[in-house]
Amino acid sequence: MDDMVKSARPHRERAKKNAIGRKPTREEAEAAVATLLAWAGDDPSREGLRETPARVAKAYLEVFAGYAQDPSDVLDTVFEDVGGYGEMVLVKDIPFYSHCEHHMAPFFGHAHIAYYPAGGVFGLSKFGRLVDIYARRLQTQETMTAQILAALDARLNSRGAAVMIEAEHMCMSMRGVRKPGATTVTMQFSGPFKTDPAEQARFLSLVRRR
Numbered sequence: 001m002d003d004m005v006k007s008a009r010p011h012r013e014r015a016k017k018n019a020i021g022r023k024p025t026r027e028e029a030e031a032a033v034a035t036l037l038a039w040a041g042d043d044p045s046r047e048g049l050r051e052t053p054a055r056v057a058k059a060y061l062e063v064f065a066g067y068a069q070d071p072s073d074v075l076d077t078v079f080e081d082v083g084g085y086g087e088m089v090l091v092k093d094i095p096f097y098s099h100c101e102h103h104m105a106p107f108f109g110h111a112h113i114a115y116y117p118a119g120g121v122f123g124l125s126k127f128g129r130l131v132d133i134y135a136r137r138l139q140t141q142e143t144m145t146a147q148i149l150a151a152l153d154a155r156l157n158s159r160g161a162a163v164m165i166e167a168e169h170m171c172m173s174m175r176g177v178r179k180p181g182a183t184t185v186t187m188q189f190s191g192p193f194k195t196d197p198a199e200q201a202r203f204l205s206l207v208r209r210r
């Protein structure tokens, strides 16, 4: 249980502890990419690859932008005047792209997030933003699932949440075991979704409904 709580903490905290001491410079990052190009068997100095290290360094700023973002910043828009609404809110089929921490290969799919509001509801777009903050880091699907739930649980206006992620991992599709189309499903629950099997079943059936 302790381990699960620890791994659900934002990566930024963990990264601080594990940091090599300083962030590499852009030049160092580009040199590392050039080394990988050579490791792949190509010539980093050939015409078509000359700009590739710079492009990859730039692309990393985008696909790993989540390290610099804090989930509490996006969950700050809460609407209190919702006519007494207190039922489940479900935002499903949120697309995301992430990278596995084992191979740095993409994994991608959809997240489904439900919660029970308490004294206010979140702005709906914030769920997509929350997913991206965690997806744009090196991840395992399980950690990402737990982190999203933990971020919602940390807010006073959520009295229980459910998070499900369905994804395909390229490290299992295009290499290694080579099982394209295999889908991994992870889920984590809190509040009524954890304690009441009927609530969990309702969430699962709403997610499945097309």
Ligand SMILES: Nc1nc2c(ncn2[C@@H]2O[C@H](COP(=O)(O)OP(=O)(O)OP(=O)(O)O)[C@@H](O)[C@H]2O)c(=O)[nH]1
Binding pocket: 100, 101, 102, 139, 140, 141, 142, 169, 171, 172, 175, 176, 177
């Ligand atoms: N639980 C979990 N495993 C993952 C995730 N992404 C990738 N993996 C797995 O991480 C494992 C790494 O296994 P290793 O044996 O250390 O590495 P490997 O030799 O490259 O393994 P193969 O992928 O089987 O070739 C593999 O089984 C991957 O499928 C994830 O999000 N969650």
Ligand SMILES: [Zn+2]
Binding pocket: 100, 101, 102, 103, 104, 105, 169, 171, 172
């Ligand atoms: Zn992998």
